[in-house]
Structures are given as C-alpha cells and as structure tokens.
Amino acid sequence: MKRRLVPIAALLAAALTSPAALAQKKYDPGASDTEIKIGNTNPYSGPASAYGTIGKTIAAYFKMVNDHGGIKGRKINFISYDDGYSPPKTVEMARKLVEQDQVLFLFQPLGTPSNSAIHKYMNAKKVPQLFVATGASKWNDPKHFPWTMGWQPNYHTEGEIYAHDILQTKPNAKIGVLYQNDDFGKDLLQGLKDGLGAKAKTMIVKEVSYEVTDPTVDSQIVQLQASGADVFVDITTPKAAAQAIRKVYDIGWKPVHYLNNVGASIGSVLKPAGFDKSVGVITTQYYKDYSDKQWANDPAMKKFEEFMKQYYPEGNLADGSNMYGYSVARTLEVVLRQAGDNLTRANIMKQAASLKNVTIDTLLPGIRINTSATDFAPIESVQLSRFNGQQYELFGKVIGK
Amino acid sequence: MSEAIVHQVFAGLATGGIYASLALALVMIYQATHLVNFAQGEMAMFCTYIGWSLLQTGLGYWPAFLLTVAVGFVLGVLIERIVIRPIERTSVLSVVVVFIGLLAILNSVAGWIFTYTIKPFPSPFPESLANPLMSPHELGSILVTLVMLALLYLFFRFTPLGLAMRAAAQNPESSRLVGIRVGWMLALGWGLASAIGAVAGMMVAPVVYLDPNMMGGILLYAFAAALLGGIDNPLGAVLGGFIMGVLENLLGAFVIGNDLKLAVALVLIVGVLLVRPSGLFGTVHVSRV
C-alpha cells in the first residue's frame, strides 16, 4: 500500500506547487478582480491645506493608470478624505477607510502628527500604512511596526548630511539655525546636532524657531545675523524660506546658506525670493525640480508635464509637492504590479519591502529605491546641490544607500 | 548689543506697520457696525489676489492698485447687503459665526482658484532707497498706512458723510429720525473697511508673499493691536500695531525666545486691558445707573 501512496503524494505535491496553483488570486478586503481600493487622508482644508495638492496629484495619477487599463485589469479606487491636519479627524477617517470603506491599505496619509495618531491602530488592525507622507525618522521600525513604511529621505538624515558637509568644508564654522517649531523642524535640527556630534554645542551659536502662523521671519534673521554666525542652516517651509532668503540678502548678511529640501523648490521659493538673492543656496535633492532648466528636455519631465496638463490642469507645475506626489504614486504602481494577483495586505507589505534598486525616472539619476525586511526606508540617498542663479548644480556623490 | 536692539526695533516697526494697516480696517468696520469682522483678513487677501490677477493681464501698478481698491469697496458693500443684512438683527454671536463661515469660504475659494504656491507681489517703492534697517517698501507702506489714517480722521471729523456714519453706528434710531439712511451707512462702512483692507493686503503681500493663508497670523495680531490701542480709535489702532510689532520682536529676541513670544505678548496685552479695559487710547465708557 505504501508504495502506491508515495507516487500519489508526489503527484499531489507537484499539482499544488505548479504555476497554475501559485497563480491563484488571493484577496483581502478592498481587492477584487475588478478593483483595488486604496485609502488616503490629506489636509484639504485648514492651515496645512497647501499640501492637499499631493492628494490631488495622486488621484489624478491613478485616474491616468485606470485610463490605460489599470493594474492587470483592475481599476484603482482611490478614496481620499480631508483631515484638516487634525489628528482626531485623521483617526476618524482612517477608521472609516479601514472599517467602513474596507480599503486594502492606506497610502500616503499626510503629516507626522496625523500618522502618529493612527500608528498603533493600523498595526493592530494589520492594515498597511504605506509610504506615509512625512519625513520623520520613526517610520522605519519594521520590528515594532511591521505595517508602517515611509518613503522620502527622513529629516534627521538630511540634518546629518548638512552637518557632515559643514565639518568637511568649514570645520570652524559658527552656525545659526532657523527652524519651524514642529516635528519637521525639530527632527532636522536634531539630525544636524547628531551629525555634528560633540562639536554641536560649540559650533551652533544660535538657534531660533518660528511658527507657521508667524507673518514674517525677519526678526529671527536679524537675530541670527547679530549672533555672528557665518553658516546659516535654514529649516523652513516655502513661504518662510522665501522670506528668509530675501531678508538675508537685504540685510547684507552673507553666510553659507543651507536650505532644507522642503523649502528649496525653484518655482515656489527661489523665484518669488529672487534668483539673484538665492545664489549659493545649498540643499539636498532626491527628485528633479520642474523649474530647473537642466531637466527641460528630460523625457521624464516631459511625461510629467503631459500628465499634469491632461489630468490635473489646475495644479501648479512649479509646486514641488506635485512632483513629489507623482513620484510616490509611481512607486506604489511598481509595488502593485509586483504583487500581481496576490492582493493580500501581507503581500502588499512584502512587496513594498522587496524593492531592489528600483528607479523612478523623476528621481535624480543615481537615486535607487531599496527596501528589505529590516529596511523600511525606501529612499535613503540624496545629493547635495548648489543654486547658481539659474539652476541647481549637483555636486559631490550620491549620499546614502 | 545696542545695535541689535535698534535692528530689532526697526524690524518690529516694519511688521508693526503690517499689523497697523489691517487693524485700521478692523477699527473702520467696528466704527461703522460695532462688530469685529473676523473675515477682514481673508477679504483683504482675496482683494489682493484680484489685484495680482489684474497685474498679470499687463495692467500697470497704479491702475491695478486703484482698480483693486474700487473692487474691494464694492466687495464690502455686496457682502454687507447680501450676507450680513439678513442676520443683522440676530445676536452678536450669530454674526460672529457668520464671519467665521465667510472666512472659511474666502480662504478655501482663494486656494482653489489661485493654488497655494506663494506669489511675489510688486512694490511701488523704489529699490534705490534700500538700507539694512528697513526695506524701502516697508518704509513706504508705513507711510501709506499713516496717510490712510489721516484721510480717515479727516473724513470722520470734517465731512457730513463721516458724521452721518458715526451717528448711524452710535444711535441708529435717532439717526433715522434725522433722515440718515442707516442701511446705506452700514454698507458704506463695510465698503470703506474692505477698501482699506485691500490697500493693507497690497502693502503686506510684497513683504510676506501672497498666498491664501497670508492674513491668518496677521489678523490675530491686528485684532490684539486694535484692542490694545482702543477699538474705537483709529490712531490708537495704528499705534497699537507698532507697539505689538516692536514688543513681539524684542520679546522674541531678548526675553523669552521665539517659542513663547506670542503667548507672552498676548498675556501682556491682556494685562494692559485689565488695567485700562478700553485699551490704551480708547474712550472709556461710563454708564450711569
């Protein structure tokens, strides 16, 4: 009898592991033969509504994907709710998406406090909180929060990079820092301090904060000049960044000006501030700036332009947030296509954690997306660049993994 | 050290000028209606966007400026007639809530039409006067605010129309009895306040850059400044604005750090109000029992 069973067992084993069986479709709530439901929260109202354009760009991108046949025939149903940048509202909307709308996963919820508020919930419910729209360093913790993953290079690392550059080029610098008084500003400042290490206390001669609601940062710039600093680390969002650049120029202060990535867009910051006043500004970049002339004939840029004109014409091409949204949406597309017919939440996370040297054509050449079971930080590389009055000149090597 | 103080004082006068110009609009609306219009900032911002759009069509600065002020005036009158008139008779709180609603609408619509990317706004004052203490525009806009103040003073004090407006706000019943068209006085008041707001917006935008949330923080300071100076005294409001600007800067730079300067500034103002409940220069109301 035993001799008969073995061949039958072997046949069964072969049948079960054959490609036909493996290609069986597996769905979790939100996925089906015809659609993939993706949830999102964004601030479409309230003081942070400037970032709401990211949600709109992503929605437009998925519409384009759907028009071209969707993902293996499945249409993306992108459900985005307004949370007004208020954490209680984010909790409510996330619960609605997960419990009522039954989405497959949450993609790019925006804001550090918003994501902090739903962090435990998403992991308890085992629903992916994927490619969150914040650069805080805490999203790269697969051991404790296996369902949460960031996307952009984190602020802390950015601060460290500026620190290293200062140590290399101007080791006796006197550093003055302007930072936004919230998680973003404090995270970057901490990165700067950690990067300077023991020398932080002696090198940083003045740190001043500002609130997003402050009308101008002129007083802060005057304070920094008065401190005698000759290096200025500028951790601001676009409006304050433009004001800072202009005031620095107007009062005749000429420090080495490091400007953080969020506030370094040519179209939304340097142009209003004045190109002549922005010469010499140093920043780190990971995606291509639309207003940067060096990419004018880049095929990737042309595709972006066509996409915006057709699917999001009221969006501002020069707004870096739109390029950001476009790039992250394309990253998700890679993950979805990789997942194939296995659209379970676990597999989505698995695919997101298995990105190997993925390139997106709107990221800088040399930037690769890499993730693994222990590395939940997709983009960890950036490049320093300096504004020459017309465009950003990349210098040095690509930093990071 | 003293140079730093001087620098901060001048920077404070510059921002104070910004607060003063919007405070003037708030006082204007208060004098006409005895209400504080929370949507004043957003109305000013919206008018500034209209001005920006006119400039984009190629119109020169001064024609666009004057046209924007005119549009601002009309906008104010329209809002009074259409939005405020129906609920004037209900409680003060209902009107305040309507103002908040108006604020939300204007902010959201501006963001929708013009996007949130900041836009530079030109300044009519020549760059040749540039100096490290205060930009030519900041100097010029302080001048403009003072000119507006003077014009308002002359208007209320010496013209029959100004007198009629003051009467209508203070005692509508008696004013009607002497033949003043109270309804139109209110509309006129709103129109003037909105026009002042438009000027304020166009003076402010070159400094802070034009975006839908431009006036949010400024409104708060302007409100505090107007009350500090006395809500029924235009000169008081302007002075209050300058005091606020300088106070805030000095606190932030030398006393408490930027983290808490807003809180401390407001506490100080409330402290002043406790001592002088009608503001520094406001008229003290004594009611006989």
Next chain:
Amino acid sequence: MTPRALVGVVVLLAAAALLPFALSDYRVFQLTLVLVYATALLGLNMLTGYNGQISLGHGAFYAIGAYCAAILMDKWGVPYWATLPVAGAVCLLAGFLFGLPALRLEGLYLALATFALGISLPQLLKYHLIESWTGGVQGITILKPDPPALLTDAGLPLNPDRWLYFFTLAVTIVMFALARNLLRGRIGRAMVAIRDNPVAAQAMGVNNALYKSLTFGVSAMYTGVAGALGAIAVQFVAPDSFGIFLSLAFLIGIVVGGLASISGALYGALFIQFVPNVADSVSKAAPWAIFGILIIAFVYLMPAGVAGVVRLARARIMREESQSETGGAKQPGTPKEVVQ
C-alpha cells in the same frame, strides 16, 4: 418635566443604549465623539449662552483636560475613569482663575483674552521645558481601555469601542442632568440675569463677581472633562489637535445648536462632528467653502439655532393639539420657560 417630555427622554436614552449594537464600531466611535463634543458645548453654552461671557478659547480647556488624562494614563498608569475627576478639578480651577481677572473685561475685550488663551495654549504645549511631560510636538499615545472583565464574562457583546461609548454616555448623562438642575434653579436664573442686565442683577442682590467666576470655572470643568473623554476615545493627544479652530468650532456649535439651551449642545455636537465630513464629500477642491456656506445657511434659516426651531415646532404642535381639544376655539399658548 412634563410626562410627555419624560417619555421623550426615556425613548432617547433607550435608543442611545441600543444603537451601538446595531451599528459598526466606526459609527460607535463617531457617536462617542458626538457625546464628547456635546459635553464640551454644554460647558461653553453655560458660559456664553446663559451667562453672556464670550469665550473664543474654550479649546484650551478641552486641551488641558485631554492632556491631564493622557499624562496621568501614560506617565503614572492611572486608570482611565480616574482621570476624569482630575481633569475636571484642574479645569475648574483653571477656569475660575481665568474668570477672576476676566471680570474686568467686557464683550470684545473678553473675547480677545479668551482668543489669546486659545492661540497660546498649543505653543505652551510645545514648549521644550515641559516637553518630557507633554511629549512636545510628538504628542502622547494612550491605550484604549478594555471593557471590564466582569461584564464580558457575563456574556455581554462588548468590545472596547462599545464599552467606551457606554462609559461616555453615562458620564454625559450625569453631566447633563447636573447642568439641568443647575441651570433651572436659582443659580441658572442668576446667570441669565447677569447676562441680560448686570446692573439690575447686582441691585437685586446677585453677587456678580462670584457667579461670573464660578460660571467660568464650571464651564471650563465641563469642557475639560469632555477633553479627557475625547483623548481616551482618540487615543492620542498632540498640540496640533487643539488649534484655534477647535475653539471656533465650539462657538459655531453652540450658535448653530442653540444658545442658552441644553438640547442645543447635542444638536451643535452633531453639526460639528458630521457637517465637515459632508462638506468633504461634496467638494475636495474647496471643502471649507462648503462648510462655510452650510454654517451661514444654518444661521440664516435657524437664527435661534436648531434648538430654537425644535422649540417652535413643539409649541406649534402643542397649540394645534390644545385647539383641537377645545373644539377649534383659539386658546393662548402656554408660556414656555425661557431656560430649557
């Protein structure tokens, strides 16, 4: 209370008790928030509606209550139910202390002082010197309480969301009952008298200063307890949760719900909880515009708030009934109490 009204309240309570078993957990969560806001609005209404003192900064007391609860639960492991009395006591004191100097300020100036409070509190919460307590900009996360083992062992279908709903419901009922007794009695009449004619009230022997400060304190206490409940429901506190728009939303809530009305607090809570979601579903491009339009529409159509409309409707029904009872002869309507 009239027998009819009593029946109405009983029916309402029964519905409230049975709802969580018929709705999804997400809806139960939303209803819990409605109850939380109702208590907060009741607090504000006491101060502004009944006593005439405008507060544009009640969000600050909500925040203080929320942080009390969060810090107690996170740092010292205090059980959630024990945080409520502490939050209430802290806010009672804070409100009273704020109300004392505020006695000197009238109308607009009081509005500014409270506005200042509402604006400064988030800044204070972020201040680095107290960061180790408040969690700074990152905030504090707390765990949702589980239903007591006693009840789940007895076989009741309770999960954390439902349990929290019932807990909040119980607290809300107690708070509303207390408020009703307060507002309908001597103290309530004194408060309204101070609002309508402070000079006459003082002349009649009402101690204006004492009552006004106490009202501030009690009003802050209500909003503070609501804040604590809210923190437990949302399981997270951060300075960004308590900006000035929260205070403005509370003001909108009491005006739309109905000033000087207890039931108005509930209507207002329903408004501020659900209408922003409605606005969002109507327009992604400009959701605030829709919200603003709805606010203005509500104030136009119902100048006395939803409670005012309900009152009128009930009066009309009563009048029609009494007319039909007396065979069509016109009877003057029974005067309704000013204080509801």
